[in-house]
Amino acid sequence: MTHPTDKQLATLGAAFNTFTRRYKLADALGPDKPLNELDKQALFYVAEHPECGPSDIARFLAVPHTTISSATDRLVKRGLLKRTRPEEDRRAVALGLTDEGRRRVDGFLAAYRQMHLRMLGPLSAAERDAFIGMMTKIVYDEG
Amino acid sequence: MTHPTDKQLATLGAAFNTFTRRYKLADALGPDKPLNELDKQALFYVAEHPECGPSDIARFLAVPHTTISSATDRLVKRGLLKRTRPEEDRRAVALGLTDEGRRRVDGFLAAYRQMHLRMLGPLSAAERDAFIGMMTKIVYDEG
DNA sequence: AATGATATGACGATCTTCGTATTATTCAAC
DNA sequence: GTTGAATAATACGAAGATCGTCATATCATT
Structure with a gap:
């Protein structure tokens, strides 16, 4: 397999640079006060892994x-997470969304959806499929 | 132009989710103690805009x-940036790399280069061009 | 000169991260 | 079944980051 050229790498680097600055979720919309990045990540993890414990997130x-x-402490205090003590292991804590x-x-999720829509906007229908396919390939590649 | 499907958006969302976690620059390699994200961004900005001032970065x-x-204070203390008072406007500060x-x-930059190389690894030569082209299109689109 | 705008820094309140030490519970081995 | 190591979680505190208010120096305009 041939290697990427320096030019390709430079172009990609410049694009990602702008990309991460541009497509970043502007929290602090709506009435709720914003969550910091870690808390957001933790909240998402619990959403996708109900009954998980703090160590799973860590x-x-x-x-x-x-x-x-x-982080979980803050989220519980803000009323976004709840803790329960599972009977089968009373050292542990099971987290869940309120x-x-x-x-x-x-x-x-709705905000992300909007962001992704905007992202795909400049691409044609065929390009979208190709782009999503390549992202998937890059991300789920072993190595 | 047809809209992206829910499935496309969901796939893209999942891919980005893993993407940002996976392709993140592991600082703290080498002997120097790590810079936090803001300081790193500021340092890069100065690298690309020599003689700029703090307000430009802000x-x-x-x-x-x-x-x-x-941030600039930390960077100066660590010996990565230097301040000078330009004669033409003595309120201002001109920043530069040491x-x-x-x-x-x-x-x-070398680390980023490596990361981008790894990223492009799973793609064929044709795909690489296409991918970089689409990223560029997405990022530099007006909208 | 006087006024207002601009560039920056000092200081402090508040929040975050994370290392050390502590508590509660389970498990393994005897 | 008791003892001791391992595990899950938290309390606490030090160190550091963010950012608002205020102070200072320097233009620019009249």
């Missing part, structure tokens, strides 16, 4: 568990 | 100028 996000402890938490996650 | 990164003041700062930026 492992997944690769941050110290004490940091996640603080109704408010669910509402918040749904809001984020 | 405007570009869309953060309060006092935050940038703290040799150490240049070294640091070059290190980051």
Whole structure:
């Protein structure tokens, strides 16, 4: 397989640079006060892994568990998460979304959807399929 | 123009989700202690805009100028940036990289290059061109 | 000169991260 | 079944980051 050229790499780098600045979720819309990045990530993880524990989040996000402890604490205090002690292991904590938490996650998802729509806007229908296919290939490649 | 399907949006969302977690620059390699995200961005901005002032950075990164003041202060203290008072406007400050700062930026650039190489790895030569083209189209689209 | 605008920094309140130490519970081995 | 190591989570505090208010120096205009 031939290697990418320096020019290709440079172009890609410049594009990503602008990309990450441009397509970033502007939180702080709506009445709720914004969540910091870690808290948002943690909230999403719980949404996708109900009944998970703090250590699962810490492992997944690769941050110290004490940091996640603080994060879940904030989320519980803000009424977005709830803790329960599962009977089968009373050391653990099972996290779950509250109704408010669910509402918040749904809001984020809608915002992401909008962002992705805007992103695909400049591409033709054929290009969209190709783009999504390549992103998938890049992300789920082993290596 | 037809709209993207829900399925397309969902696939793209899932891919980006993993993408941002996977392709993130692991700082803290090498002997130097890691820079936080803002400081890194500021350092890069100065690298690309020599003689710029703190307010330019603040405007570009869309953060309060006092935050940038703290950031440049840290960078100067660490010996990565230097301040000079331009004669033509003695209120202002002109920022520039020190040799150490240049070294640091070059290190980051090399790391980014590696990351982009890895990213393009799973794509064929034709796909690479197409991918970079679409990224460019997405990023530099007016809208 | 006087006024207003501009560039920056000082200071402090508040929040975040994360290392150390603590508590509660489970599990393994004897 | 008791003891001891391992595991899940949190309390606490130090260090650092963000950002608002205020102060200072320097233009630019009249």
